[in-house]
Amino acid sequence: MIAFFLRRFCWMVLTVWVVFTITWVLANFAPGTPFDREREMPPAIRANMERRYNLHLPAYQRYGIDLRKMAVGDLGVSFKMQDFTVNRVVAECWPASAALGLLALAFASLVGLLAGIVSAARRGSFADVSLMTIATVGIALPNFVIAGFSILLFVFLIPLLPPAGWGSPRAMILPALCLGAPYAAYIARIARTGMLDVLSQDFIRTARAKGLSEWRVVMSHALPIAVMPVVSFLGPAVAGIITGSLVVEKIFAVPGLGYAFVQSALVNDTPMAMGLTVLFTILLFVMNTLVDFAYTLLDPRVGWTT
Amino acid sequence: MLSLRSMILPALVVLLPLAAAVWSVNTSRVERADFTFNNDTEIESVDPAVVTGQPEGRIIESLYEGLVKLDPKDRLPTKLGTAEDWTVSDDLKTYTFTIRKDAKWSNGEPVTAEDYRYSLRRFLNPLTAAQYAYQAWYIKNAERYTLGGDGIEAGDRVEVELNLEASQHNTCTGELLRGILVKKTPEKMPEDEEERRGVIQEFLVEIEGSQRSFVIGDPAYGDVAPEGSELCRLVTLDFGEVGVKVLDTRVIEITLANPTPYWPQLLGFYPLSPVNRKCLETHGAPAWTQPENLVTNGAYIVELRRPRDRIRLKKNPYYWNADAVKLETIDALAIEDSNTALNMYEAGEIDWVTQLDGTVVPDIMNADPPRDDFNPFPQLTVYYYKLNTTRPPLDDKRVRQALALALDRQEFIDTVTRGTEKPALNLVPPGIRGYLSPTIGEPDPERARELLAEAGFPGGRGFPRMEILFNTLDQHEAMAELARKQWQRELGITVTLQNEVWGSYLNRLRLKQYDIGRQAWTGDYIDPNTWLDMYVTDGENNQTGWSNPEYDRLISEAMSIVDAEERLAALAKAEAILVDEVPIVPIYFYYSRNLVKPYVRGFYNNLQDTHPLSAIWIDRTQKSPNPFMNPPAQ
Numbered sequence: 001m002i003a004f005f006l007r008r009f010c011w012m013v014l015t016v017w018v019v020f021t022i023t024w025v026l027a028n029f030a031p032g033t034p035f036d037r038e039r040e041m042p043p044a045i046r047a048n049m050e051r052r053y054n055l056h057l058p059a060y061q062r063y064g065i066d067l068r069k070m071a072v073g074d075l076g077v078s079f080k081m082q083d084f085t086v087n088r089v090v091a092e093c094w095p096a097s098a099a100l101g102l103l104a105l106a107f108a109s110l111v112g113l114l115a116g117i118v119s120a121a122r123r124g125s126f127a128d129v130s131l132m133t134i135a136t137v138g139i140a141l142p143n144f145v146i147a148g149f150s151i152l153l154f155v156f157l158i159p160l161l162p163p164a165g166w167g168s169p170r171a172m173i174l175p176a177l178c179l180g181a182p183y184a185a186y187i188a189r190i191a192r193t194g195m196l197d198v199l200s201q202d203f204i205r206t207a208r209a210k211g212l213s214e215w216r217v218v219m220s221h222a223l224p225i226a227v228m229p230v231v232s233f234l235g236p237a238v239a240g241i242i243t244g245s246l247v248v249e250k251i252f253a254v255p256g257l258g259y260a261f262v263q264s265a266l267v268n269d270t271p272m273a274m275g276l277t278v279l280f281t282i283l284l285f286v287m288n289t290l291v292d293f294a295y296t297l298l299d300p301r302v303g304w305t306t
Numbered sequence: 307m308l309s310l311r312s313m314i315l316p317a318l319v320v321l322l323p324l325a326a327a328v329w330s331v332n333t334s335r336v337e338r339a340d341f342t343f344n345n346d347t348e349i350e351s352v353d354p355a356v357v358t359g360q361p362e363g364r365i366i367e368s369l370y371e372g373l374v375k376l377d378p379k380d381r382l383p384t385k386l387g388t389a390e391d392w393t394v395s396d397d398l399k400t401y402t403f404t405i406r407k408d409a410k411w412s413n414g415e416p417v418t419a420e421d422y423r424y425s426l427r428r429f430l431n432p433l434t435a436a437q438y439a440y441q442a443w444y445i446k447n448a449e450r451y452t453l454g455g456d457g458i459e460a461g462d463r464v465e466v467e468l469n470l471e472a473s474q475h476n477t478c479t480g481e482l483l484r485g486i487l488v489k490k491t492p493e494k495m496p497e498d499e500e501e502r503r504g505v506i507q508e509f510l511v512e513i514e515g516s517q518r519s520f521v522i523g524d525p526a527y528g529d530v531a532p533e534g535s536e537l538c539r540l541v542t543l544d545f546g547e548v549g550v551k552v553l554d555t556r557v558i559e560i561t562l563a564n565p566t567p568y569w570p571q572l573l574g575f576y577p578l579s580p581v582n583r584k585c586l587e588t589h590g591a592p593a594w595t596q597p598e599n600l601v602t603n604g605a606y607i608v609e610l611r612r613p614r615d616r617i618r619l620k621k622n623p624y625y626w627n628a629d630a631v632k633l634e635t636i637d638a639l640a641i642e643d644s645n646t647a648l649n650m651y652e653a654g655e656i657d658w659v660t661q662l663d664g665t666v667v668p669d670i671m672n673a674d675p676p677r678d679d680f681n682p683f684p685q686l687t688v689y690y691y692k693l694n695t696t697r698p699p700l701d702d703k704r705v706r707q708a709l710a711l712a713l714d715r716q717e718f719i720d721t722v723t724r725g726t727e728k729p730a731l732n733l734v735p736p737g738i739r740g741y742l743s744p745t746i747g748e749p750d751p752e753r754a755r756e757l758l759a760e761a762g763f764p765g766g767r768g769f770p771r772m773e774i775l776f777n778t779l780d781q782h783e784a785m786a787e788l789a790r791k792q793w794q795r796e797l798g799i800t801v802t803l804q805n806e807v808w809g810s811y812l813n814r815l816r817l818k819q820y821d822i823g824r825q826a827w828t829g830d831y832i833d834p835n836t837w838l839d840m841y842v843t844d845g846e847n848n849q850t851g852w853s854n855p856e857y858d859r860l861i862s863e864a865m866s867i868v869d870a871e872e873r874l875a876a877l878a879k880a881e882a883i884l885v886d887e888v889p890i891v892p893i894y895f896y897y898s899r900n901l902v903k904p905y906v907r908g909f910y911n912n913l914q915d916t917h918p919l920s921a922i923w924i925d926r927t928q929k930s931p932n933p934f935m936n937p938p939a940q
Contacts (some may be wrong), residue, residue, distance in 0.1 A: 029805075030809075030810045031549035031807065031810040031813065032807065032808060032809015032810060032812070033809065035435075035437075036812045036813075037807055040812075040816055040846040040847050040849070042452075042453060042456070043456070043495070043497050043498075043499065043502065044414050044432065044452075044453045044454050044455065044457070044495075045432065045435055045439065045453075046499060047453065047499065047502055048432045048433060048454065048497070049433045049435045050437060050625075056503050057527070058729075061528075068596065076547045077591075077592055080348075080350060081348055081349075081350060081351070081613060082350055082351040082353070082356060082591075082592060083351050083352060083353075083592045083595040083611075084592065084613055085592065085818070086841055088613070089613050089614075092612055092613050093613060094613060096615075101322070101504065102324075116405035150513040151649060155649065155653055156653070157654075159653070162650075162655055163646070163652075163653045163655065164641065164646045164649060164650050164655075165639075165650065165655060166615055167335055167336045167615075169328075170337060180402075190813070214919070226935070241600060245522075250642065250646070251642050251643060251645075251646055252644050253615075253641040253643070253647075253650070254647070255612055255614035255640070256614075257611065259614070260613075260614060261643075267808075268808075268809060273636075299697075
């Protein structure tokens with residue numbers, strides 16, 4: 001087990017380095033500088049600006065400086081929010097993204113699993129067809145459409161919830177619903193397929209033959225196996241969902257990392273873009289490792305050699 | 307029986323997220339402020355020297371106070387700033403400011419003349435690299451100081467700043483050596499940034515009788531001094547040569563290069579706000595800007611800052627005029643989506659939206675019953691196309707005139723901006739007291755076709771394909787598309803559209819690698835000069851290659867004219883040349899698009915669309931329309 005995690009860790013360091021290098025090259029050779037303004041500045045001031053951002057050094061030297069800083073966890077000061085280090089932005093914004101993402105995920109897993117199980121257990125029934133129809137629609141509808149409808153409904157027609165903002169539990173409900181809806185739909189479909197697969201297997205027939213109730217058969221014998229595909233979907237999904245969502249964060253004015261990430265790339269905020277890319281890489285890697293770890297817990301047939 | 311194994315996942319999936327969400331919300335909960343508005347974006351900084359935007363201005367004007375305070379109604383200078391009074395010499399060049407006794411920093415210490423000298427020095431210092439530094443270049447020798455090595459010549463008094471000690475913060479000033487510049491090698495640095503990087507300039511300075519050679523470089527970055535030279539941080543003109551003198555603890559004298567009637571206005575503009583030296587040097591950047599460290603001298607202090615969410619301002623108890631400040635707390639939100647901001651406004655969560663999106667403006671304007679919270683007002687901003695006069699056939703004045711006369715501006719407003727904007731037929735926006743702009747004349751496609759034929763392109767035949775350059779944004783694309791259509795329709799010429807990301811777009815303008823380039827320009831102060839001085843020969847923001855000696859003469863002459871009327875007349879003559887020669891094709895003048903709740907008082911429409919927060923208060927009892935909705939006083 002320790003060897004497994006150690007090997008994964010080495011792979012992660014290598015992956016992060018490769019990702020860092022590629023993004024560094026892309027970011028540093030993109031056109032424009034962090035201090036581009038409509039008003040042109042005299043060459044002497046421009047030269048000073050370049051010195052401030054080390055742009056006067058040759059590329060390999062800047063790469064060395066940036067890599068050394070990144071290695072010790074110093075992601076530098078944002079170009080566009082000069083009062084904040086990237087570390088501080090991550091520390092302040094990530095909890096918002098993570099809280100929203102986890103809430104959305106809890107909602108998605110609960111609703112998705114329930115719908116999937118019910119659909120599979122009552123295959124072909126009215127409940128199955130309608131649940132799966134809703135799920136298909138949920139996958140097909142983009143976030144912003146769901147957001148638009150839910151704002152109209154819960155803010156302006158039935159004034160229950162605030163339209164946007166951050167700082168109260170009420171403000172989290174709408175964005176969490178909108179963020180979780182497509183995930184719930186995916187989980188429902190995956191859980192249904194997994195469950196149908198398991199329910200047709202021999203050991204389930206044995207369980208039924210023992211005279212166990214349908215509830216016990218589904219919940220205690222079929223479910224642990226049936227959730228396996230859901231778990232492998234959840235790993236990357238968790239990484240994706242807790243690092244924030246561009247659309248939902250923008251519409252609901254959630255101060256999270258998703259929007260910060262996209263914005264940093266658009267406005268040439270290199271330290272921010274670099275830092276977040278590296279952070280997301282690490283997260284994705286850790287989540288995938290945890291999923292593999294979860295397999296070994298859920299399915300005794302999977303061992304440590306993977 | 308349910309096994310432990312099968313319970314782990316559901317438990318984790320449900321409980322962990324809920325716990326995390328509850329924890330996160332509990333740590334981020336805030337009470338509603340007295341006044342909440344959308345500041346459109348996360349501000350770049352609370353350091354007045356390094357920022358340029360309007361969102362930054364709203365915060366900085368609340369946190370700091372300059373020598374002069376601008377009136378919230380008409381944005382003209384008042385004596386309600388940190389200076390209780392000032393006098394001007396007869397040649398309008400020397401201003402003497404007296405700082406009020408009770409002016410204090412938010413740590414309780416008095417604001418002194420030295421604070422302003424320090425702040426001006428820092429603002430002008432090349433290392434600060436202030437974007438707005440040119441706003442203070444009206445001060446004698448200020449520009450030469452800012453230009454560092456480029457601003458000094460042999461024989462000048464100079465100062466050499468040595469590199470910082472390892473223990474010093476980046477906000478400190480290194481040890482200063484004063485002397486006389488003997489020579490620079492090379493004499494002149496190349497203008498091109500690439501070439502410039504390859505050249506090391508040596509400064510030979512005579513200090514206390516001995517000659518020493520300096521090269522700019524920092525050993526911390528591995529720089530090594532060439533043989534016989536020392537490394538230093540900076541070589542500039544001696545700041546003692548710049549027209550800033552402390553006469554007494556509370557008296558500061560500022561000497562200008564030319565009589566500049568709008569100088570007090572510039573002093574009230576936020577980049578020239580003072581910063582607290584002790585605060586900067588104790589904490590370093592960016593730590594000094596954090597709420598727990600920041601020391602300011604204005605009506606408000608920062609209570610809380612959450613990136614991308616909000617800045618919570620709290621009334622500063624040490625502010626000398628605190629009695630006049632009505633709002634105890636203010637929230638400036640950083641919502642970037644204008645529809646989200648509008649939703650929050652309509653749901654009563656915020657009290658002021660600064661910018662309405664064009665798509666909703668027609669609905670708001672035509673609302674029935676008419677809205678009591680929307681009142682657009684003319685702005686000092688103009689949208690236009692620059693013509694690269696170094697590229698034929700744009701070097702022909704008749705071609706440029708034809709392009710300008712062929713456009714129907716109202717169609718741009720009706721279909722693209724969709725608000726109350728006004729067609730622009732000249733560069734300087736209307737509304738500046740005492741100034742009346744000459745225009746290129748009403749659009750006249752017939753005359754435009756004649757001019758084009760005279761230039762050798764009857765019906766557009768033989769006219770080369772040209773490109774409209776703009777930075778990637780839907781609105782600019784729609785504008786360019788319409789210009790393309792109109793020119794094709796009226797003149798029979800073909801233009802294509804080219805969009806670039808911000809950086810490359812600016813680069814291409816700067817290097818004159820374009821035919822027609824879009825631009826919008828906002829006045830920095832209320833005076834025609836802020837637009838007109840751009841188009842002098844080789845002006846950094848001219849970028850059209852256009853040059854006219856008579857124009858240059860009028861602009862520089864206007865600088866030294868003391869009489870206000872005469873000066874504006876000279877500027878109008880210059881603009882007449884500009885609209886005749888059309889290096890730029892003006893399209894429209896902007897209007898503000900504020901939505902302000904009726905209970906907000908102390909909020910006034912003005913040409914700069916600037917509404918100081920310290921003047922605002924809330925009164926829910928009054929039913930009469932607020933001053934914002936009243937017709938402008940002008």
